[in-house]
Amino acid sequence: MDEIKILTAGDSAILLEFPQKITPAINQRITAVMQLMREQHIEGVVDVIPAFCSLLVNYDPRIISYEEITERMHQLLKIEISAGEDRKRIIEIPVCYGGVYGPDMETVARLAKMTPEQVIELHSSRDYLIYMLGFLPGFSYLGGLDERLHTPRLANPRIKISAGSVGIGGSQTGIYPLDSPGGWQLIGMTPVKTYDPGREVPILFEAGDYIRFVPVTEKEYFRIKELVDQEQYECTIHKGGA
């Protein structure tokens, strides 16, 4: 892979800067480096922020100095890491599309010159790479939306979008992790809580994971919602690219 720069970001962080392009290959390399760092338990590293083509490493300089952390990173980047097919995780997110769950489905279908059924088929037929999480807790920047589904944002953003709403905004698709204002076109709703601060794992996925939207009926939606409310629902996760 092309060169990776280690840049200073103040006295308590360094930035690993990968080639500045948004591609799955670069993003997977970042995920692999992050996993390797986790396995190596580098003492003094307090937090990491993976992004499209960079990895910010926050460290405690009272425990590890700038020279030490830089040296550790140089060593770590020398290790050949496979893109990590065996580490690949695909998380299934059940979605009830259209109707009251996706009030903008008709708009999206009309602009794509398709039937709502075709939109559902297309939207749920591929796995989306989570490039990074940001903006809101658990808000994932997904790559790979079919070009035919690219839809402009609402001219007039909604004041409140419910948590669980699945939408399309420009070339992106995603799930609202909590109630928030927003301008995406809403096409469906998941009963799954992708974010729950009281849960042992507050956010269901991380950068580098894939999301697979699975269409469910309204009846199925309510069945899952009930299980979610009883804290008895677990999303299906495929590992190793299965």
Add this chain to the structure above:
Amino acid sequence: MGIRILKGGMLTTVQDLGRTGYQSQGFGVTGVMDVRSFKIANLLLDNPENEPVLEATLIGPKLEFTSATIIAITGADMQPTVNKKSVPMYTALYMNKGDILQLNSARSGSRSYIAFSSYLDIPVVMGSRSTNCRSHIGGFKGRKLKEEDYIGFRIKRRYLPYFLSRKLELQEFEQESAVLRVVMGPQDSHFTKQGIQTFLTSEYTVTSEFDRMGCRLEGPFIAYKDSADIISDGITFGAVQVPSHGKPIILLSDRQTTGGYAKIGVVATVDIPKLVQRKTDHKIRFQEISVQEAQRLLMEEMREMDDLRKIIHKPCKEVLDSRLVAKRLGTLFE
């Protein structure tokens, strides 16, 4: 047993060192703005380093104590009073049941910290008790404090050894200009030589757009090469980002985890307290230092904290003077 909020003040929240470990999932750190004042407040009471405090902004809260405890107030001087009598800052203070503590408007500095020897009873959410107002979690119900809120204590702790020694020199934030030392990068290469020169030699003014999220400065345009925009990357505490309008914005405790503007430098950790205690119209200058120097200053500050701890753990001279002891103890029985 605890405290009842009679007035919330402008923006009073429960904060500790923040919620680290979840930034990869888009979760902001939050936490206290002035880490130094926070640490000294807890140190005065022998509290654990990360014990939560109340952070008050510009106009402080009014609190009623429903049980006895010991407190310490640090940071901005909000002219604190107990039962309408002026009390010293940077000093351990006994509070009795029914006492009313009032913090007024900040005479110098802008953020005060109140630490409690009986520990605030605030649930831990994802490893921290800090309030995250944007996500409505942590702290007291995920929001700022207001009238009629009640926070209990976790323990009874009304005795501290060397009580009379527990006072330190006031930190003054009166001066209206400050020099902030900055470690350049990570995207200083996005700016022209002249832009960097402008940044390091000009005087910038703190605008009214200064909150827990960040501080916008007004001043000379910082020139960039092709674009001030970058592909979004992670942001650290004190990062100085320069959008295309060419004016710096320093990102603070409630910053977002990622952002798409080039960051010319990051304020040295030891100088962030100086920045967050500024007020609107105050002046700021930047001075470049190396990362090694910034880390050396941080270690120095850590040793200074150890020294402060030694000072408050020494029997003080006053103990030898019975009249002074009687005078200070007398206030307990009033």
